[in-house]
Amino acid sequence: MVLIRSACVQGDGIGFSTGVRIAFFFGLLFVCLPSSAPNAADVDQPFMIAENGKPQCVIVVAGQPSAAEQTAAIELQSILKQVTGAELPIQTCTEVEQDAKQIVVGPSERFTDLLPNTQLDEVGDDGIVIHGNGNALVLAGPRPRGTLYAVYSFLEDQVGCRWWTPTEDEIPHRPTLSIPPLSITYSPKLKSREAYYRDAFEAKFSARQKLNGHSARTGPSLGGNIRFTDFVHTFFPFLPPKVYFDQHPEWYSLIDGKRVHEKAQLCLTNDEMQAEMTRVVLERLAKNPGAKLISISQNDCRGPCQCENCQAVVDEEGSQAGPLLRFVNAISAVVEKEFPDVWVETLAYQYTRAAPLKVRPRSNVVVRLCSIECSFVETLGEGEQNEPFRKDxxxxxxxxxxxxxxDYVTNFSNYLVPHPNLRVLAPNVRFFVDHSVVGLFEQGDSQSGIGDFVRLRAWLLAHLMWNPDQDEEALIDEFLRGYYGPAAPHLRDYLNLINDAGERDGIYLRCFMTDTSAWLTLDDLNRATELFAKAESAVSGDAALAARVRRERLPLDHVWLSRYKSLKRSALIGNTPFAGPDDLQAACEDFIRVCRREGVGNWRERHPFDERANLLIRKSGPPAALPPQAAGVPPADWIDYQDGEFSIARAGEWAEFVEDTAASDGHAVRMPGNHFEWAASLPLSDDIASLNPWHVYVAARCEATTQEGNAMTMGIYDSAEKKSVAHQSVLVQQAAGAEYRLYDLGTHTLSGSMYIWVAPPKRPGKVQSVYVDRVFMIRSPQ
Known part of the structure; x- marks a missing residue:
């Protein structure tokens, strides 16, 4: 073992599965017999790796293997030792005895002897060659990652190894291990494969799942990755307005007759700007050798340039992608001369999603189409709601x-609730491949560790991106059995229930959904809770499995906590069971404890969990005293919405949650008086519609230095109909002081498309703050 005798690869523990999954490869299959076999009669015999824990072969590598090929040999040796108990020697081609049984790892003289007609550079990016009979076993692929992927594919598909997460795996115990004759060549259809989950960022796990995208932290020893030097939304990072705008406002968007840089883009027909962008791009590439891609792409907002030249190109091309692609093509032509192996990427995103009529991307240009507007409860290929994306x-x-x-495979507005898109994942991957997609970025719960079965999703998507033709139902069942043990059938029933509910109501499932009330009913939640009780009972004797099941219940728990009062009311009105927690405060404390134990991270995109935890604590506290209007009213006929159920805009600037001893529950929403935005709003849910009409009151007050003029405005708005349902102005003399007062917004027929809002008056120096305590609604007689 000359080069790799004692090498060590970074990463967490090795793991495997107790079962062996049949491997289905949908690439080119071929049969090649060795040209120099020690015994030609052995070509139809199995290849013996170990017998009764004793090695029956050696691992052979080239005299100078690459770093990833060294890792492949070490991984093979280490994992096979755990499987069989036998440690196979690692030797170079010059050391090995020619008549020894050999596992040939990577390109080498021995590989050429055994498979003279196979050219690895023709196998395709990340392709693998697995060829074995009684004489030898070959595991190889093109550099940099092919050989490593061949080893991991062999260990998974032939030996039975499974890597569920970076730290939780299984291994079969097979002291005698032989492999039947086989000959496989496979090249993945997706050149770039990225599952944007926490687990998938870990280097060795990424390599084992054959993920090679920008976020995979794989260095040379694990084959590296397809790396960007700069990753999306790069217009202003490359040409920051604070550096350029004062001297070159003409480089930036002309909007409504004015050059601006806030919520804007670049003027893509400005030649001077293009020259400077080209210089910056070349400089960035020179400083980042080895990068495969650089992104020249629009900012994450709208605001395209409306100047005469840009608009003329838009008119000619029939799309805002026209000026963008012409601009990127021009820069990519210069890039190709100095960096011929680099791709220049741009986005077809939001306002640039439609393809242009005339201009075509150059051969070194990557267009990344984004599905952000789609409905993810329907497939992209067949769902009626997704027809516009299909055309694009x-x-x-x-x-x-x-x-x-x-592609977007999570709910960025609330990671911690169920998201019924599991059934579209595989059809969508196949749809992309069928439409010539060669790179796929599946943006999942990267900021959270406890979303909706995120470990299953990361594993499933990785396997589907490697081979889209695999049976997704079999993959899901395999993960559930291997990772959750006896709880698997109950969790499978739960997943079916959740996805049935999403499909049943025909919702437009965006990747930004704040609530589940539009599709998850009380009956659904009762049944889901029953299934989780069965799952937990099935693994009650195994602490590790019980912890996994408990973690997966957190999104269901979050629904109960978030919608507790409305669900309790629905059960009361309908005289139906209520499977939610008996003690709301204790359930909230337990939920928060488990979330933090599991490393929750953010509860929604860029919002830390502490923010949500504080809201849940306020919502689960003791009930506030009822206002006089509720005296004698049956509990089913009133609703008390406390501040914790409000949404606030620009937290810390336009609004904030504060302690307030004058408030009915000790907390309120505070808004400074220096703006007039609807910064405190209460979104209503669909379940109140069956109980219409409702008499609506808002409890609020203000702090002011005057007794005259307007203190605040409030109202009800219907976002579906885009119209005001109620509007009221409140004077300072009606609202000033430490005491909250109820303001009557009238009786209305309400729906889940509506929200109640409160806004300050934009009277700095006159009105210092506006406070909102609660919204109280009483059901009115029909």
Missing amino acids: IEAWSKITPQLFVW
Whole structure:
């Protein structure tokens, strides 16, 4: 073992599965017999790796293997030792005895002897060659990652190894291990594969799942990755307005007759700006050798330039993608001369999603189409709600040599609730491949560790991106059995229940959904709770499995906590069971404790969990005293919405949650008086519609230095109909002081498309603050 005798690869523990999954490869299959076999009669015999824990072969590598090929040999040796108990020697081609049984790892003289007609550079990016008979076993692929992927594919598909997460795996115990004759060549259809989850960032786990995208932290020893030097939304990072705008306002968007840089883009027909962008791009690439891609892409907002030249290109091309692609093409032509192996990426995103009529991407340009507007409860290929996206991908696939997709597979507004999109994941991956997509970025719960079965999703998507033709139902069942043990059938029933509920109501499931009331009913939640009780009972004797099941119940718990009062009311009115927690405060404390134990991270995109925890604590506290209007009213006929159920805009600037001893529950929403935005709003849920009409009151007050003029405005707005349902102005003399007062917004027929809002008066120096304590609603007689 000359080069790799004692090498060590960074990463967490090795792991495997107790079962062996049949491998289905949908690439080119071929049969090649060794040209120099020690015994030609052995070509139809199995290859013996170990017998009764004793090694029956050696591992052979080239005299100078790459770093990833060294890792492949070490991983193979280490994992096979755990499987069989036998430690296979690692030797170079010059050391090994020619008549020894050999596992040939990577390209070498021995590989050429055994498979003279196989050229690894023709196998395709990240492709693998697995060829074995009684004489030898070959595990190889093109550099940099092919050989490593061949080893991991062999260990998973032939030996039975499974890597569920970076730290939780299983291993079969097989002291005698032989492999039947086989000959497989496979090249993945997706060149770039990225599952944007926490687990998938870990280097060795990424390599074992054959994820090679920008976020995979794989260094040379694990084959590296397809790395960007700068990753999306780069217009202003490359040409920051604070550096350029004062001297070159003409480089930035002309909007409504004025050059601006806030919520804006670049003027893509400005030649001077293009020259400077080209210089910056070349400089960035020179400082980042080894990068495969650089992104030249729009900011994450709208605001395209409306100047005469830009608009003329838009009119000619029929799309805002026209000026963008012409701009990127021009820069990519210069990039190609100095960096011929680099791809220049841009986005087809929001206002640039439609393909242009005339301009075509250059051969070194990657267009990344984004699905952010789609409904993810329906497949992209067949769902009626996704027809616009279908038209876009069909158009781009006809003109783009390197088409990538940015797909969205989570709920960015609330990671901690169920998200019924599990059934569309596999059909969507196949849809992308069928439309010539070669790079796929599946943006999942990267900021949270306890979303909706995120470990299953990361593992499933990795396997589907490697081979989209696999049976997703079999994969899901395999993960559930292997990772949750006896709880698997109950968790499978739960997942079916959740996805049935999403499909049943025909919701438009965006990747930004604040609530589940539009599709998850009390009956659904009762049944879901029953299934989790069965799952927990099935693994009650195994602490590790019980902890895994408990963690997966957190999104269901979060629904109960978030909608507790409305669900309790629905059960009371309908005289139906209520499976939610008996003690709301204790359930909230337990939920928060488990979330933190599991490393929750953010509860929604860029919002830390502490923010949500504080709201849940306020919502689960003792009930506030009822106002006089509720005296004698049956509990089913009134609703008390406390401040913890409000949404606030620009937290810390336009509004904030504060302690207030004058408030009915000791907390309130405070808004400074220096703006007039609807910064405190209460979104209503669909379940109140069956109980219409409602008499609506708002409890509020203000602090002011005057007794005259307006203190605040409030009202009800219907976002579906885009109209005001109620509006009221409150004077300072009606609201000033430490005491909250109820303001009557009238009786209305309400729905889940409406929200109640309160806004300050924009009277700095006159009105210092506006406080909102609660919204109280009483059901009115029909």
